[in-house]
Amino acid sequence: MPTVWVLGAGQLGAMLKQAAYPLALRVEPVEPDSEQLPNIKDDDIVTVEREQWPDTPVTRYMSQQASFMNADIFGKIADRFHQKTMLDSLEINTAxxxxxxxxxxxxxxxxxxxxxxxxxxxxxxxxxxxxxxxxxxxxxxxxxxxxxxxxxxxKIPFDEELSLIGARDQDGKKVFYPLTLNLHRNGILMASIAPLSRVAHLQDTAEAMLGKIMDSANYVGVMAMECFRVGEQLIVNELAPRVHNSGHWTQAGACVSQFEMHLRAVSRLPIKAPEVRGYSVMINIIGVERELDWMKIPSTQCYWYGKDVRPGRKLGHINLNHPEKSALQTALHELRELLPEHYQDVFNWVETELARA
CATH class of the missing domain: 3.30.1490.20 (ATP-grasp fold, A domain)
Known part of the structure; x- marks a missing residue:
């Protein structure tokens, strides 16, 4: 198997590396400002955990590799002018x-x-x-x-924020996860819930939109599409040509996580429609010290990124998954007691939307 080199060595690169083990793949995240160039061989693969990077010897070297996946798409998506122009040319709804x-x-x-x-x-x-x-x-x-x-x-007076995570392989096959409901505070994702039966009727529309985007760019791998729902209409807010924060729930809630799906796609391993397991909630840990008691709660799966704690910084996330809503609600009640006061409105939102899911 080839080595998959990841431009960027943050938490997304680390989770790609974790997901590689069952696939017998070697994944090597690389810091953009590293002083040593990676030893990329002819049959290796280069992918990313970010759509923007500084101009350094490492980023120039990696982005110029013949095996650099989706090289043509990053400039179109990382620059919002080009992203919006692309969406308009595809006649896909955007603000x-x-x-x-x-x-x-x-x-x-x-x-x-x-x-x-x-x-x-x-x-x-x-x-x-x-x-x-x-x-x-x-x-x-x-x-x-x-x-x-x-x-x-x-300004879009939206009803709620939804995202869709999809993947496309080199033969053009596409698979999608269920639409995910997201809560943002000050522009930062705080929580996600999936699946939701009440928005299932919008799934085909969302898949057609994201599928059209991926096909137009001959994209390979996982891509995220963040949308506003306005009535029965979906309006694209942002695109991310990579694994995405709003897809973290797939680590606990699907037979193939978004991280494994991305690696399968870029390395020519089979991709398949992800079987969803029960109900999932993801809580982002922002600027809060680690609490080991999070790990004691049934139905939880805790990720800690090993970063220094700073206000507003993404430090980890907690996935909660269970076939029964009641069990998930019990776990959320226990977790609520272990997070600061400013998280209470997040839990209020999650519990309200979970009941409607």
Whole structure:
């Protein structure tokens, strides 16, 4: 089996490495600023855990390999201007938008996009960063440091946030996980729930959208599509050409996790429709010290990333899975007591939505 080299050595790379063991694959995450170039052989594979990377000797070397998977797609997705342009060309629903040029005025943006306009950096800016709101009733113009560096989007009054994780192999076969319901706070994903029978009727529509995107790019591997649900309509918010935070629940809740599925796809191993096991909830651990008692709760699967604890930093996640909602609700009640007060609204949301699932 070849070695799969992963550009980026964060938690996603570590979980890809863990998922490789049953496949008899060797996975080697590589820090972009490493001082040593990886020894990539002709039959090895290069993939990523991120769609953006700094310009370093390592990233130049890895991204220039003939075996670098999906090399053409990253520039289209990492830059929101190109991502939005691609979605428009495919006639896939996304929020109305326009480019913020060096001479763009707030009045013009409001005239085109409405009273509330969200500025987003063309590159970067995940987890609630790299965003700036322009409210017409508050006045104010486009900040100088946003001119020529961003896009502007119309505010979408969405009902809820859903995501779809899909995978495509080199022969064009595609498989998908169930739609996942997500809760964000200040732009950071806090919790996910899947599957939900009440949104199952939107599954075919979501699969057609993501499938069209992957086919158009001849994409190989796992891709995530984050959407707003507005009534019965899905509007694409962001794409991620990699394994994704909102797919972490698949580690406990599916016969093949998103991490294993990605490795299967890029290494020409068979991909298959993932059999879903019961109900799953994922709780992101943000800026909170590790608590070993999390591991004592039945139905939980705890991941700790080994990072220094800092406010707002993703430090781990907890998957909860069980065939019975009642057992999952009991586990959530126990976990609630072991997380800080500011998590209480997260648990309130999870318990309400789980009951509706």
């Amino acid at each position: 109305p938008w326009c480019s913020v040029e060096v001479d763009t005025k707030a009045a013009a943006l409001h005239a085109e996009l409405g009273c509330d306009v969200l500025l987003k950096r063309r590159e970067g800016g995940y987890d609630g960063k790299g965003q700036h709101w322009l409210y017409q009733d508050q006045g104010g113009d486009v900040p100088a440091d946003w001119r020529g560096t961003g896009i502007a989007e119309k």
